[in-house]
Amino acid sequence: MIEGAEGLFARIEEFPNPAAQTRVDSLVGLDDLISRLAQDAVAFADPTALRLWSEHVHGAVVPAVDALTDRTPLFIFSGDVGVGKTEVAEVLGQVVATSTRMDVTLYPLSLAARGRGAVGEMTTLITGTFDRITADFIKARRSDGTSESLGILLIDEGDALAQSRELAQMHHEDRAGVNALLRGIDGMRSDRLPILTIVCTNRLDAIDPALRRRAAVIEVFERPGHVQRAALLSRLFAGTGMSAADIDALAAVTSEVPGRPYGYTYSDLRQRLVPEVVLEAFRRKAAIDATIATDVLRRVPPTKPFAEAA
Ligand SMILES: Nc1ncnc2c1ncn2[C@@H]1O[C@H](COP(=O)(O)OP(=O)(O)OP(=O)(O)O)[C@@H](O)[C@H]1O
Ligand SMILES: [Mg+2]
Structure with a gap:
């Protein structure tokens, strides 16, 4: 030993x-x-x-x-x-x-x-x-x-x-x-x-x-691009009320936007956004859909890039 x-x-x-x-x-x-x-x-x-x-x-x-x-x-x-x-x-x-x-x-x-x-x-x-x-x-x-x-x-x-x-x-x-x-x-x-x-x-x-x-x-x-975000989201939201168009829209709004030069990371989507969406739908006793995802998105911002953090 x-x-x-x-x-x-x-x-x-x-x-x-x-x-x-x-x-x-x-x-x-x-x-x-x-x-x-x-x-x-x-x-x-x-x-x-x-x-x-x-x-x-x-x-x-x-x-x-x-x-x-x-x-x-x-x-x-x-x-x-x-x-x-x-x-x-x-x-x-x-x-x-x-x-x-x-x-x-x-x-x-x-x-x-x-x-x-x-x-x-x-x-x-x-x-x-x-x-x-x-x-x-x-x-x-x-x-x-x-x-x-x-x-x-x-x-x-x-x-x-x-x-x-x-x-x-x-x-x-x-x-x-x-x-x-x-x-x-x-x-x-x-x-x-x-x-x-x-x-x-x-x-x-x-x-x-x-x-x-x-x-x-x-x-x-690197952080995921649009295609990767869409692929991850469509895998995670399979079987829910999220259509392909909903997924694509969600992949678009989780990218970098004016005033926020960075998009969502893999872990932002997988470990924060999606679990929150599930929880919210459960609270509402409703099916997971684009409305719930959009509501939740507002309170789950992406993680700042490492250099900018803290
Ligand atoms: N390509 C991917 N596809 C799907 N999920 C991913 C992918 N990359 C990362 N994830 C998810 O994001 C989570 C965070 O990834 P990981 O722990 O590897 O990050 P990291 O780069 O090591 O970050 P840190 O610098 O914070 O340690 C993982 O648990 C995994 O669930
Ligand atoms: Mg790590």
Whole structure:
């Protein structure tokens, strides 16, 4: 048992599993992104398949492949609040598992939730995390170095890795945390462990430049556009009194409007507006329809963009 490994992660999740598939199926407008990320996840975290492909098509592992596999298996998901970063990071393993037949394990770690107390805490936490995952995966690795499993280390709210730079006395500790992270990722790579690290953040510029430079993939998530809002709303309001025209009108008024240069986020629609509409219809003992949706909309404004918030 690794010292301090208990309680490091919120909940370790194994894929494939039916609950994760339900979450994948409920996402709209992200199919292409998710399947690209799933393919990249496998390519970066387990270059075996890449080498086999190169041997197959080029007769050898060409130098260009090595240039790719030198990249750090690190993805950074950045973007506004409620746009799907955490959701995609948490279900990516499901997509990899179902498209490759690999067993995938998600290790979710929230730095923000753990606070930043004593000096050295961040470093200890990150080092403990990597020790724990390494211990799990060394057992799983086959003797020829190839792998049928993939680990995903999710560092959500990754801003905590750099956030308190303004506080001069924390500066050293911040660097130490980032260095521990890079060391951990490099260590897993040299042990040939198939582990992908995903860091989520609201602010790309809050992420240490050394970390940003290393990332194999930096994905910036956006608020939904009209088509995505309509797709999400029509899925959520299926079977109600909302017609296709009603849905389209609702998708239009939840976009940016004069005087409000931002539209509704995915979470604004899914976790605030739609539940409120249901509640209101229930209170009125009425069917869900466009009138109720319009009434509710007035008291459920969209979340301000992160930079403007608070
Ligand atoms: N593409 C999508 N389709 C449907 N629902 C979505 C989509 N993206 C996000 N959601 C919904 O919005 C909620 C918020 O998404 P998520 O937690 O991934 O946001 P986030 O980008 O991590 O935001 P934060 O920066 O606040 O952590 C999710 O629980 C999910 O229900
Ligand atoms: Mg999130």
